Structures are given as C-alpha cells and as structure tokens.
Amino acid sequence: MANSTALYSNITQVSVYSNKNIETVRMALLILCICFCFFLYFLTLILCVYFTTAHIRENTRYVLFVHMLINDTLYLVLVITLFLGALYMVFLPVPLCYFLVSLCTTSFRVTPYNLAVMALERYVAICYPLRHAQLCTPQRSHAAIAIIWAVGFLPCVADFIALSSSVGTKFFSLNVVCSQPGLLKTSEQNTMRSITLVLSFALVGLIIVYTYIRIMLIARKFSSGKSSAFKAGKTVMLHAFQLLLCMTSFTSYLIDTYIKYYLDSLPIINFLLFTCLPRFLSPFIYGVRDEVFRKYIIKWHSSAIALG
Template identity: 55%
Template sequence: MLNISVLSISRKLGRSQSPMVNSTSVHWNITQLPSINERVDEISRTVLVIVTILCFIFFVYFITVLLNVFFSSPHMRENARYVLFAHMLINDTLYLALGIFLLLTALYIIYFPMPLCCIILTLAASSFRVTPYNLAVMSLERYIAICFPLRHLEFCTAGRAKLAIAMVWVIGFAPSIADLTVIIYSSGYIFLSVNVLCDRTMLIISPLQNIIRSFIHILSFTIVALIIIFTYIKVMLVARKFGSGGSSAFKAGRTVMLHAVQLMLCMISFISSLTEAYFPKYITFMLISNFLIFTCLPRFLSPVIYGIRDEAFSKYIRKLYSVKF
C-alpha cells in the first residue's frame, strides 16, 4: 500500500525516481519524524526546566538575604509591616518549591504514595490561597499607617500581625482540609496503598467540589480586590492633601498599587488551564511557561516591592552585604 501511494504521488509530481527509492525515502521520514520531534521536545523541556530552576535559585538567594536582614534586626521583628512581609516571603518560597516539585513530577511522570501527594497538594493549595489574603492584610496595614497614624502603633503590633497570619492560614487550609476529608472517607484503605501522579485534580472526586472551590476563589479574590481598591483610594486621598510626590502617603499608595498588580497576576493564573487545553500539542511548553508567568512572576514582585524600594532594607543590606542599590 505504501509503494502504491508513493508511486502515485511520484507520478503526480513528475519525479523520475523509482518507486522503491521514494518508498524508502518516505518510510525513513515517517520513522524518523517522531524521534526528531521527541528530541526537540526533550531539549526544549530540559532548557525550560533549567531556566525555571535557575530563576528559583536566584529567588531563594534574594529571599535568604532579605530574611537574614529581617531576623537580624530587632526593630523589624517588632514591626507589623515587616512581619507580614517576612511571612509573604516564606509563603511564596514554600509555594514555589512545591510548585516546582509538582511541575517536575508531571513532566517526568513520577508516581508517589497517595498520602504524600495529598499532603503536598494541600500545602500548595493552601499556600496559593494565603497569598491574596496576605496582600489584603498588608494593604490594610498601610491604610491604618497613613489614615490613622496616631492609632497605628496601637492597632498594628507584631503580635496582632502574627495573629492575622494564623487566621489567614486557617482560612486558607479550610477548603483543602475539607477536600482531604472527602478523599479519605471515599477511598478508605486504598488511600494508604495507592501510588498516584500528583495533580491538582486528584483531590476532586465530585463536580460539587469544583463548584465550591470556584466559588471560594471568586469570593476570596473579589473581597481582596475590594479591600485593595478601598485602601488605595483612601491612601491617595490623604496623599493629595500633602501634595508631595515623595511623601509617605504617596509611597504607601504605590505599594498598595503594586499589591493590586500582584493580585491581578494571581487571578490571571486561573486561565493557565485554558491555555493548556487549547494548545495540547505544546503541553510541555505551556506547562512550564504558565508556571513561570502566572506562578513565579507574581511572587518575584514581592522582594522587589520591599527589598529594593524599602529604605530600611536597603540600609541593612548595604551594611551586611556591602551591596548598593
């Protein structure tokens, strides 16, 4: 059949080669094309994975520098603003580490015991939800500092900041714990004996769970967005009274605006699944690029917001590391 089709194609194209030569050539191309595509896909995947890991290493190094400054400075440890910022850095590092782990297991099809995967997925999902909550708390802290400066030290203490952190983690863990309870109740002893591929859909065994999860995400991001918009408007109204672009109110307004950008990038991450569905031929490229753009980029903004712009951090970094920004 292959020789007949090749002969007819050769006649249509007016080629003078014998059918056997054309048959051999076409057969070689057919057998070699998949291996070439696989090789290109493997090279692309390896390069993108290396880039992702290098970005993560640089991120961890910068985070380590900032956390070292925070924990070595008693003044910062007693400041609610810096306590919340340090929590954001730790949470972002945890989420990125878990995200890279899940990405690598998906790319290289690695199976793990189901209890371990459920723990990892629970931590990753909870950490993802904690990010916008922490942004809302940080924006409220800036709002109180600018709009109620005389009450700031009373309301925004390090102890209350740690209490707020505990509350956002409880809220962030609640949906994942509910999903995990459903999984354990439904699977029984199989939960302890099955090896699975860690995937975010593994904890979903009922369409109702998807509906509830979507509702929680929409409600959470809507509330956080309203908080950020409210605090930004209030802070900028105060800033206009001072009329100076270098005032603390203007700086606080820019910080809240950057929090809004972070929130927007986190919300855009929900379309990553759509891009993977519409481009199945480039699933490897889409998985890694979505991870870099929608997962890493919003968290890379965190150290930039405070680490480079904040005068206290710049001062201590220059002192400890002799780095000039």
C-alpha cells in the first residue's frame, strides 16, 4: 500500500521534524515561498495577456494552455496546504480532508490529460489544417476541459464508494491529520488508484508519441527547419518533457525507500523537487517560449517597471 501511495503523491510523506532539522525545514519553506512568488508573478502576466487580448482568448491552443496553468496553480495551493497541515499536525474533519485530497488528486490527473489534448490540437493543426478551424474552436476546447475534469474525478467517486462500504459512519465524524494514506482503508482503493495512475500516464504517453511521429512525418516533407510542422513537433516534445516532469513523482518512493535512513529531511526535499518544481516550470516552458506571449509579457513587464 505504501508503494502506490508514494507513487500517487508526495504530500503525505512527512513527519514532525526534530530540532536539529528545523533549520532545513525553514530554508526549504523559504525556497518554496520564493519559487511560488515567481510562479504567481509570471502566471499573473500570462493571465493579463490572455484576458486582455481577444485573438488569444479565441485560440484553442492558448485556452488549453491557460487552463493548464490555472490547474497547476490550484494543485500547488492544495498540495502546499496539505503538506504544511501534515508537517505541523493540523487536524481536520474527515469529510473536509477527503474533499481536499480528492480535489488535489483530480487536479494531479488533469495535468497529463490536458497535455494529451494540447498534443492532439497540434496534431490536427498540422495533419488536418483545413479542418482545424472547424474542429478546434474555443467552445470545443471548453467542452474538452469539462470532459477532462469529469474523467479525472471518476476515480474519486469509485474510491469514495469503496471507502464508504468498508468504514462505518463514525469514521467520517473523526478529526485527522489530513493525508492520503489516512484515507486508504481497503486494498481495493490502493489498487484502483495505482491502476488509474499508471494507465493515465501510459495513455497520455502513447498519444504524445503518436502525435509527435505523425507531425514529424509531415515536417520531413518541408526542407526548412522553420516550418510550422517542425515548430509543432518541438511543442509536442515540450508536452512530453512536461509529462516526464509529472512522472518524477514515481521516483520519490524509491528515493525514500533507499535513502531515507541517511537523510532525515528527505521528505521535504522530495516534495520540493518532485511535486512543486514541475508545476513551477510550466509558465517558463510554455509561456516565455511562445512568441506571442513573450512579446506581450515583455510589454507588460516594461509597463509595470515604468509605472513603478
């Protein structure tokens, strides 16, 4: 059970630190706050560009990108809240705890699903350019986002049914330190969560590989490395890189298993590197790289400095 729990998220692999580790904890929290502030700054710039530029709001690619950033922000807020609550032993009612954990895990699953849809949008744009305007509209992108969230939330419904059938009503009246292992009461829950996670990443990985191959086959027909197909191929590779970053949570269990006896502060290091860092990088991987967003970000940043 510990295996799949660790694979699913790092937020619960934390304990109360002794005095000798308090400085490490404080330094880690300081780094976390600084990184989160930079993340929010770039997120604010990107959102300002998105909501004040009509043609960007009507572009399916940017709709999906902004949704991913908002989802990453939600995930970071939830995961940091749960991490600090576990770190400082804050007790919450079980219903509230289950809601927060379910929302957090759903948000975690939504990120790779969103990457898959973004890769498919690039695939349609390059392989079926004449149908792109018809298939990839803002309305359809909003429908795709709703479907993504529905699919991401379904495992939580199955998990709640399995949990409710195994525990009495007294369990939901308890106050607990909110953590995912504390809500795993049956082997069925553990199995469902492991299978859902593995299948999700495997399916998304296959979609990204397939779309990249098809796009690059189109790109080979063009001699110029500056063609839209080559650029789309690079974008899909960025999706694959982002998926790989999301999958780094798999390595945290192995690191905790073999190194935890040598490094007491390992849980918080794992939390920073494998849970927070991949989401902190999203605005830089996509927003700063994109020519349209980069132009507007520089403009907004220059205006902010001038007003300051």
